[in-house]
Amino acid sequence: MCPPTDSSPPSPPGNSNTPFPWHIGLFDAHCHATDTMSSIPLIHSMRARGLTIMATRSQDQALVAEVAAEHGVSNREALSAETEGKGKGKGKVVPAFGWHPWFSYQLYDDSLPEWASSAGPLTGEMKEKHYGSVLQPEPDKKFITALPDPIPLSQFISQTRGFVQYLQAAGKPVLIGEVGLDKAFRIPWPWGFHPPSQGQGSPSPNNEDDGKGEEGTMTPGGREGRMLSPYHVRMGHQQAVLRAQLRLAGELGVPVSVHGVQVHGVLHDVLAGLWKGFEKEVVSRRKMKMVAPGAEDYFSSSEDEDYDYSDDDGALGRKVKPKLEKNPKSYVPKPFPPRICLHSYSSSPQMLTQYIHPAVPAEVYFSFSTAINLSTAGGASKFPEVVRACPDDRILVESDLHVAGEEMDRALEDICRRVCEVKGWELEDGVRRLRGNWERFVFG
Ligand SMILES: [Zn+2]
Numbered sequence: 001m002c003p004p005t006d007s008s009p010p011s012p013p014g015n016s017n018t019p020f021p022w023h024i025g026l027f028d029a030h031c032h033a034t035d036t037m038s039s040i041p042l043i044h045s046m047r048a049r050g051l052t053i054m055a056t057r058s059q060d061q062a063l064v065a066e067v068a069a070e071h072g073v074s075n076r077e078a079l080s081a082e083t084e085g086k087g088k089g090k091g092k093v094v095p096a097f098g099w100h101p102w103f104s105y106q107l108y109d110d111s112l113p114e115w116a117s118s119a120g121p122l123t124g125e126m127k128e129k130h131y132g133s134v135l136q137p138e139p140d141k142k143f144i145t146a147l148p149d150p151i152p153l154s155q156f157i158s159q160t161r162g163f164v165q166y167l168q169a170a171g172k173p174v175l176i177g178e179v180g181l182d183k184a185f186r187i188p189w190p191w192g193f194h195p196p197s198q199g200q201g202s203p204s205p206n207n208e209d210d211g212k213g214e215e216g217t218m219t220p221g222g223r224e225g226r227m228l229s230p231y232h233v234r235m236g237h238q239q240a241v242l243r244a245q246l247r248l249a250g251e252l253g254v255p256v257s258v259h260g261v262q263v264h265g266v267l268h269d270v271l272a273g274l275w276k277g278f279e280k281e282v283v284s285r286r287k288m289k290m291v292a293p294g295a296e297d298y299f300s301s302s303e304d305e306d307y308d309y310s311d312d313d314g315a316l317g318r319k320v321k322p323k324l325e326k327n328p329k330s331y332v333p334k335p336f337p338p339r340i341c342l343h344s345y346s347s348s349p350q351m352l353t354q355y356i357h358p359a360v361p362a363e364v365y366f367s368f369s370t371a372i373n374l375s376t377a378g379g380a381s382k383f384p385e386v387v388r389a390c391p392d393d394r395i396l397v398e399s400d401l402h403v404a405g406e407e408m409d410r411a412l413e414d415i416c417r418r419v420c421e422v423k424g425w426e427l428e429d430g431v432r433r434l435r436g437n438w439e440r441f442v443f444g
Contacts, residue, residue, distance in 0.1 A: 020413050024431040025049035027438040028399050028412055029367045030178070030257050030343040032056070033093075034063040035219050035402035042405035043071050043092055048412050049435075050079070050092050051404065052442070054178040054257060056100035058151070059221035065163055068095035068172075075171050076443045094442055096175035096257055097163045099156055101182045103221070104241040105134050105233045110152040111240075121149035134237040135187070137230065146190035157244050164252050173442050176249040176337070177257030181238050181270070184262045188226035218402070235263070239270055246274055249337035255441055256337040257367075264347040268354055271362070274336040279359040334361075339441050341365045344372035344400055346379065349389030356391055365441050367396035370415045387422040395419060396437055 027050040033039060034053055043051065050073060055064040073079050073091040082090050099107060108115055108122060108130045115130075122130050131144045160176065167174040218224050249256045260267040331338075342355070345366040355364040368387065374380045387395065397419060399411040420430035 018427050020417075021428045021431050022047045022049075024428060025435045026397075026412055026416060026431055027435060028052060028408065029341055029365075029396035029438055029441065030054060030369070030398035030400055031404075031408065032400070032402045033404040033408070034060050034067055035222055036217060036404070037063060037219060038217060039404040040067055040071075043067075044090075046092070046404060046406075047409045048092075050094060050438070051408075052094045052096060052175065052177075052257065052398075052438075054096045054100075055098055056178050057103040057221045058106065058148075060219055061097055061159065061163065063219060064095045064097060068093050068167070068174075072167075073173055075173070076439065079439075094173045094175065095163075095167070096177035097160045098175075098177040098179045098245055098257070099241060100178045101180050101233065101238045101242065101259060102185050102187070102223070104238045105131065105187060106148050106150050107153045107156055107241055108134075108150045109237065109240045110154050111244075115152070119152065121151050123149050134234050135231045136234050139229075139231055143190075143193065143229070143231075146193045153241060153244055157248055160245070161248060161252065164248075164254055168252065168254075175255050175257055175442070176245055176252075177341075178259050178343070179242050179245045179256060180259030180261075181235065181242060181263040181267050182259060182261040183232075183235065183266075185232070186228040187231050187233065188223050189229050191226070222402075235266065239266070242270060243274065246271070246337055247335055250274070250334040253331035253333065253338055255339035255341065255444075257341045257343050259343060261346070264351050268351065271336065271340065275334075275361050278334060278336065278361045280361055282359045336362055338444065339363045339365065341367050341396060341441055343367045343398060344369045345386065345390075346373060346382075347386075348382075349386050352386065352389050356394065363394070363441070365394045365396050365437065366390045367398045368415055368419060369398045369400040370411050370418070371400045373415075374418070383418070384422045387419055392423065392433060393437060393440070395423075395434065396441060397434055 026048050028048055029052050031051050032054055033043065033051060034055070053064055053067060055061045071091060071093040073094050078091060108118070110116070110118060118126065127147075127149055128141065128144050130150050131147060132138050164174050164176065246256060258267070340355075340362050342364065345352070345368060352366060354360075355366075366386075368383070372379070373383050397412060397415045399408045399415075401408050401411055416431060416434060417427070419425075419434070420427050423430065425433065
């Protein structure tokens with residue numbers, strides 16, 4: 001299915017002259033529409049059929065819930081009926097509740113013995129102690145004073161459990177996200193707290209965070225174009241915040257949308273650590289020969305269940321036919337999420353193969369965006385190779401944009417055309433496949 005890589009390939013089926021088949025239903029697997037609340041009314045008139053909207057920090061959890069209450073997808077059946085022009089209204093939003101690694105410092109890990117007696121937000125010396133331990137290098141007191149009072153991780157987890165269970169009780173789709181790890185990010189200078197190079201190093205009372213950001217239109221708490229300070233969030237703390245959310249997704253049986261920058265090995269280790277002991281059994285061909293005739297049929301009922309990889313014995317292996325959970329109500333809680341989307345996947349094809357190894361007990365999807373995957377020359381050159389390596393049934397598209405409307409539609413159309421081009425899919429076929437993948441990721 002891969003298009004030729006030599007010079008002058010034939011014009012791909014996903015080329016820009018083909019009208020885009022919006023009627024099939026294109027879905028954004030990851031976006032931040034609630035960062036610009038004034039754009040929310042535009043969702044109604046967007047050509048995209050559905051948006052998976054992420055929450056990231058304290059300020060946007062309730063906004064995502066609010067938008068889902070008004071524009072939420074009811075269920076899978078309603079989605080199909082509405083796309084075909086039947087049914088009332090058009091639910092378009094699937095909400096995700098989560099805490100992004102960029103804001104992980106604003107939570108304190110109250111599972112640690114040192115915080116066992118703390119309950120609410122930390123202030124004064126306790127606040128200094130927390131930020132001193134999770135930020136690197138250690139910031140001075142003035143900087144710490146300008147940061148929000150950190151809240152307990154357990155409190156956020158309970159709040160998220162509440163949002164998810166509320167929607168689950170109504171039979172509506174819901175995710176946990178955006179969660180993850182980021183080694184490159186540094187926290188922005190608080191509002192009014194200018195970098196020392198600009199001659200100031202303390203908050204100005206006239207320019208405090210008024211909750212509106214510089215432009216006054218963005219939901220507060222994001223980066224909002226602020227310059228970055230030298231302070232990183234220690235990886236150990238990011239991992240603790242991530243693990244707690246992945247465990248919650250496993251407990252409730254909901255999919256997650258995961259962010260990972262410059263941490264691909266660590267991220268895999270965190271996930272693999274959670275599903276340790278739950279790996280699917282993989283039987284080598286050599287061992288399979290030892291089982292009774294006919295039993296082999298149980299292990300592999302079709303050709304596409306064969307995998308070319310070596311097990312510990314160095315022999316070719318096959319995966320054991322997985323037990324399908326047909327009734328989601330029979331979901332048995334596990335310490336890891338059932339389905340995982342690695343959003344704007346920017347690691348190597350080699351890393352990708354680790355996630356699709358037949359022993360992995362979670363379904364891992366890979367999502368791509370023009371905004372992240374094609375924003376640099378390096379990303380653009382890697383893109384075709386990674387997309388080709390991605391199994392056809394595990395690929396998703398996303399905008400990762402902070403504003404709903406035409407720009408989001410354009411971004412989705414663009415990434416969809418590019419994926420179809422690399423995969424050699426006719427555009428209609430590609431949109432149909434991507435829709436099927438999104439539905440499986442969201443609904444199971
Ligand atoms: Zn994002």
